[in-house]
Each structure stands twice: as C-alpha cells, then as structure tokens.
Amino acid sequence: MTGFGGLSGSDLMLAEVGVIVALTALFAWLAGLVVRGLMRRENPQLAFAAQRLAIAVVVAVGAVLAIQELGVGPAALLLVIGLLAFAAILAVRVPLEKEGARFFAGIYSPFKVGDTIRVAGHAGRVIEINAMTTILLSEDDHRMIAFPNSTFLGQPVENLTPHAWKEVVVPITLAGSVDLAEFENAMLKSLSKLRLRLDPRFPPIFTVRSRSAQGSDVVLTVMVRRPEDREPVLAEVNLRVSEELARGRAAPPKPSAPSTTRPRDLS
Template sequence: MEQELEQAQAIYKLITEFFITYSFQIVGAIIVLAIGIFVASKISNLVIKLCEKKNIDVTLSRFIASTVKIIIIVMVAIIALGKLGISVTPFVAVIGAMSLGAGLAMQGLLSNYGAGLNIILARPFVVGDTIRVQGVAGQVKEVHLAYTLLTDEDNVEIIIPNRHIVGEILQNSHNDTLAEEIIGIAYSSDTNKAIAVIQASLAKIDNISQERAPLVGIDDFADSSINIGIRFWAPTNCYFETKYQANAEIFDALKKANITIPFPQREVRLLKEE
C-alpha cells in the first residue's frame, strides 16, 4: 500500500513539475494555434471574395481558398510545436513513411484526387455545364477533388469518380441539351409549308435556345412519308418539359395547317395461279 502511494505521489509530482515547467509553452502553443486557425479562415474568405471579383470559376476559387487555409494551418502547427520545444524533423520522416504506405494502399483514391486537381486546373467543364461521359449525362452540380456530382431534371444525383472522367471522351454541351425529332408528312403535302409551320411553332417555346437556332429540314425519304428532321437546344434542367411542349405545339400546328402525318402503309398484291 505504501509503495502504491509513493508511486502515485511520484506521478503527481512529475505531472505538477511538467505543468509548472511547460505551462506557459502549452498556453502559448494553444494561443498560437487558435490565432492561426482564425487567421487562416479569414484569409480563405478573402481569397474567395478576390476570386469572385476576378470572375474565377467557383470550383477553382474554393480549391485555391482551401489550399491556402491548409498551408497556413500546417505552418502554424509547426510553430506551435516549436513553442513546446518539440522538433518537427522526426514527424516529417514519419509522415513521409506513412505517405508512402498510404500511397500504395490507396492508389485508386489518389488517382481520383489527381484527376480532380487536373479538372479544377484545366477546367474542361464548370458547375452548370451539361456533360456526357462513361455513358451517363447530367448537369454538373459540384466538382470535388475525389468525384464530380451530376444531377438531371428529375433531381437524380450521379456521382462519378474523377479518374473515370480524365482521359475519357467527354461531351460538354454547356447549359443545354440537344433534342432531335423526326416527323413524317405525306408525299402530297407541301414540305416548305410544313417546315415553316414547325419553325413558327418552335419560336413560340420560350425555353428553346435562340443562340443556337433550331434546325428544320428534310431528313429522309421513307416508304410512306417524307421525314422532317428537327433539332433544337433545350435547358438541361427542363429538357423533357421543353421537348414535350414543343411536340404538342408542332402537332397542333400541323393539324391546323391540314398537313397530313401518315401512318405506315404497305401495298400487298395477291396473284392467282392459272
């Protein structure tokens, strides 16, 4: 019992001496770290505001601000460790060894981060663009270092790891998506009139892009009809709504103009044997 008391007293004495000796260093390190984190947050916010004034992409702005904040916090942490009299050299060696092991274990994750950095710097697309890659398409909602988040008109979110974007064939149609339609009219109908009616119908739809004007023309000569091809650009966030509205408007306009939309026909002849 006496031995245990002596051990407890020795531990208490050791802890007391430690706090008496290093209390000011500990308090100083905590103050330095707190001030550093506060300053890093302020500088990060200033960087974002500066990037907004320079009209820099929001994704790139956030990346630059986050990088600046991390660098400042790391520098302040090194200063705080110095206040405690702790040498950072062994930590650097340990971090290097851990980084090597982590790099081998997380090659896929690191490749995503590398690809994300490439996307942020090269900017093949930005938030709000409509992209198609790896067989999926959607409007870019967020770009992170590890992945890119897409969304569609139904608010379905699609997460694509960045390594599946960089180095692949990428289609970027910016804010809009191309709609392609084919309408068959009878061979006896006036094609010029039909094309004019369709163009007038598309002009009534507000959401259809006028920067890239709709295209209407003869697409094919089918068995039972002349096929009129229609191509127009609609905002990705209301693509189907615009497409269905255009189809209804075109159908009603053709009907009022007495332009026939024929159904498939086939002529069959029966031959009698003599």
C-alpha cells in the first residue's frame, strides 16, 4: 500500500520521526542559546547546568513525540517515564540533595576552606567541604564538627575571617581542549579593566583545584574594594568568564614525554 507521494505508511512515519528529530535538535540548540543569553551574568557553571537542563527538556519532549509517532501510546509512555524518574529520584534523593547543596554552596556560599565561620552555634575553621558535609575544626583544634551541606542553605552562616567580605570566588570548569595558560592570561587582562572596583593589594588569582586530560577545575578569586561592589563585580566577572569560555582557546599540543621514564627505585 502506498500513501502520500508514493511513500508507504511506514516510510511516511519514519519521515515524520525524522522531521521531529530535526526540529528537536533545532529547538534544543535554540533553547541552549536562549538560556545562555539569559544567564550571561550568572556563574558560568550554573549557566552551563541550566543550559544543559533546557536542552534535556527539549530533547525529552522531542523523544516523547517521536516515540508517540512510532505508535506507542502517550499515556503508557509517560507512565513508564514517570515511574522511572520517581524510582531514580528515590534512589538518589539524599546524595542528590547533598550534591545540589554542595553545587550551590560552591557557587554562592560565603566561605571556603581555610575560613573561620560560625554556624548553628559552632565556630571553627573550615577544613573540608566534600560532597556530603562541611567539616569545621573547633577553635581549640580538638574537635571536628561535620555539618550536612544542606545546613548552609537553611541556617545563617557567619564568616569571621578578616577581609572575607572582599572575596568573590568564581569556580570554573574548563574543558580539556581549553589552554589554561591562555585562558588565565586573557581573563587577567580582562579583569584588570575592573581595577577601580578591586582591592589593589590583591590582583585576581587562579587556583587549580584539579586537572586532567578531560579538563580543569579552577577557582578565580577577586577581591572587591567596597562591600557594595560585591554583587556587580560578581555579575561582571561571570559575564567576562562566560564570554571568554565562549571564545574558546585551544590548548597547544603537549610536548613529547621523556622516553626514559623508569620504574622507581624503592630500595
């Protein structure tokens, strides 16, 4: 049996699925662009996550439409997807909550490792921020106090570190294809234009938290001159980081490794 334009029913169905896939890809790309544009002044990591989420939602809707086109009932499909999502959320609820708390704390929390803070009646030096907890060392150096990261979203936190208010910390994830030295160089040049708003004693500094072939986790720290500059400086730094990331600076080829690497002599 042939249908429209001489195509069989199954051919037509596949063509329609193809169109849905193409449109989904187009809308996903557009959604990514729109979200990135809207979040230009937000933290680059957060903007990236939101961009990925927007793309994922569009892709999910497209997938549902495409599968429906293949003859699977939408109600049954949605039920299966819903049950899978519910099970997944139940399984990872606690880690997800903690990871979410850590993610947002990493971007928005007003302290970092090394700072002295007071929270929930305890004061101490932050010695670790991991996926689940933030660990404080008591002021007498004798006790470790662990707080679930979610604590910091629901409790007032006091940072007792001198000049802590000056610090604007921006975590950045660089893909392995980005040349860290070039990126840092471009950012330092860019940020020197904000010098009037920044403490002259503390030029911006990058700290590499981890580095592998896949990429680098770095932290950019700038110190503002006045408390009221924190928010606008943060937005401006986020914008400049996002723009620089969008430019993309390719890493140069690595020099060849020495050929005489030998096993260690542990004698």
